[in-house]
Amino acid sequence: MARHDVIVVGGGVSGTAFAFHAARGGRSVLLLEREERFGGCLHTERGPGDFWFELGAHTCYNSYGALIEMLEGCGLMGSLQPRAKPVLRFLDGDRVLPGQNLGLLVRLMDKFELARSLPHAFGARQDGRTVRAYYASIVGPKNYERVLGPMLSAVPSQKADDLPAEMLFKKRPRRKDVIRSFTLRGGLQRVCEAAAATPGVTSRRGAAVDAVEKTVAGFAVTLGDGTREEAGIVAIATPPRAAAALLREGLPELAGRLARVRETSVDTLAIVLRAAKAGRVPPSTFLIPRSDAFFSVVTRDVVPDATFRAFTFHFRPGQSAEDRMRRATRLLGVEPRDLDAAVERRTVLPSPVVGHREIVAELDRLLAGSDLALTGNWFGGLSIEDCILRSRAEWERISGVRSLKM
Numbered sequence: 200m201a202r203h204d205v206i207v208v209g210g211g212v213s214g215t216a217f218a219f220h221a222a223r224g225g226r227s228v229l230l231l232e233r234e235e236r237f238g239g240c241l242h243t244e245r246g247p248g249d250f251w252f253e254l255g256a257h258t259c260y261n262s263y264g265a266l267i268e269m270l271e272g273c274g275l276m277g278s279l280q281p282r283a284k285p286v287l288r289f290l291d292g293d294r295v296l297p298g299q300n301l302g303l304l305v306r307l308m309d310k311f312e313l314a315r316s317l318p319h320a321f322g323a324r325q326d327g328r329t330v331r332a333y334y335a336s337i338v339g340p341k342n343y344e345r346v347l348g349p350m351l352s353a354v355p356s357q358k359a360d361d362l363p364a365e366m367l368f369k370k371r372p373r374r375k376d377v378i379r380s381f382t383l384r385g386g387l388q389r390v391c392e393a394a395a396a397t398p399g400v401t402s403r404r405g406a407a408v409d410a411v412e413k414t415v416a417g418f419a420v421t422l423g424d425g426t427r428e429e430a431g432i433v434a435i436a437t438p439p440r441a442a443a444a445l446l447r448e449g450l451p452e453l454a455g456r457l458a459r460v461r462e463t464s465v466d467t468l469a470i471v472l473r474a475a476k477a478g479r480v481p482p483s484t485f486l487i488p489r490s491d492a493f494f495s496v497v498t499r500d501v502v503p504d505a506t507f508r509a510f511t512f513h514f515r516p517g518q519s520a521e522d523r524m525r526r527a528t529r530l531l532g533v534e535p536r537d538l539d540a541a542v543e544r545r546t547v548l549p550s551p552v553v554g555h556r557e558i559v560a561e562l563d564r565l566l567a568g569s570d571l572a573l574t575g576n577w578f579g580g581l582s583i584e585d586c587i588l589r590s591r592a593e594w595e596r597i598s599g600v601r602s603l604k605m
Contacts, residue, residue, distance in 0.1 A: 203229045206420050206430040208408045211239020212583055213574040214436030215394035216590035219269055222399030224598055229428055230400055233407040237395045240576060243386025244542050251386045252499045252509035254467050254544050256583055261379050262371035265587040273393035275383060282380045282501040285484040293530050295480060307346045312339035325364035329553055333364035353487050353495035355581050356465045356513040361552050366580045412449040417570060432597055434572035438462060438547045453565050459558055460577055463550040468523045469511040471540035472533060477508045479532035492518050492526050549577030570597055
């Protein structure tokens with residue numbers, strides 16, 4: 200049984216952020232990721248050639264201070280890639296509706312209902328309300344169902360109606376010395392890859408973990424191949440049900456709370472085409488269907504390429520692979536033989552409801568005073584920044600050292 204200061208289970212942005220902060224704090228860290236890549240919901244595919252595209256999270260802002268701290272620490276600030284101004288378009292079946300952004304959004308709404316409802320925006324509170332209840336009160340229920348609801352569901356790639364309103368969008372201070380909206384040359388997965396290579400971090404891919412147990416000296420982590428690793432501190436950065444399964448035997452009360460967090464799955468299909476073959480769809484950032492088999496299409500157009508375009512479809516659950524390919528190629532007006540690349544993945548995402556904040560508070564109560572950390576995209580919010588903030592806060596709780604950059 201090998202001994203480490205810290206073991207991190209999960210190599211997505213939350214796990215690699217925890218490993219990054221622990222290693223910068225002078226600890227020896229073992230980072231375990233069951234997949235053959237680091238990144239989790241930051242999933243960059245590379246190719247054909249030097250072309251890259253995202254299957255997961257795709258946008259960062261200069262208000263993401265904790266992310267920028269990581270980028271600085273990993274030497275990635277020189278790799279920031281500006282994103283073009285966003286162009287949101289709506290779909291009606293296979294037809295791209297004319298117009299874009301706020302002007303199109305307003306044009307699609309019923310003006311009388313909007314005029315009656317907008318005054319409710321003043322003084323409206325998000326706390327304790329669902330996304331549907333909060334936003335329908337501002338634009339009207341019909342406008343929400345027909346226009347705003349589909350747009351908001353595109354943000355978390357799931358039906359957003361029952362999500363807590365306060366988790367969807369957050370206002371944060373901006374770093375004026377950093378590009379307002381950016382990605383990284385080579386894709387956002389580079390953040391996790393660089394953090395996993397931080398001095399002091401030993402990283403293993405393809406390392407599935409079966410159990411985490413409390414010991415007299417700290418924790419023992421049992422891997423799928425039967426080997427065991429030991430550390431004084433363990434951080435679990437997996438979806439909640441996976442975390443619950445790891446802790447079920449050793450910490451059943453904590454596992455029971457974790458199992459209460461709702462999850463959903465999203466099937467993603469990303470397609471790469473020669474730009475000349477993709478002319479049916481005008482340059483766009485997001486394509487939002489008013490009602491369809493998918494929640495959204497996210498393109499690579501914000502980082503233009505002279506040769507290729509990429510379209511990432513986030514589908515509702517229940518579609519077959521054949522149906523997903525048929526729907527995507529029909530919208531783009533191409534045949535499967537026209538594709539230069541096609542990649543699929545299934546992602547487990549948190550799907551919290553009102554009352555989720557109380558579940559997190561109970562988890563934090565059970566964690567208080569322990570050397571076990573829980574982190575992920577299901578605590579304070581779904582964004583990259585929320586993930587990193589949670590990981591940094593958990594490291595600060597355990598180590599007792601606050602970050603110098605807040």
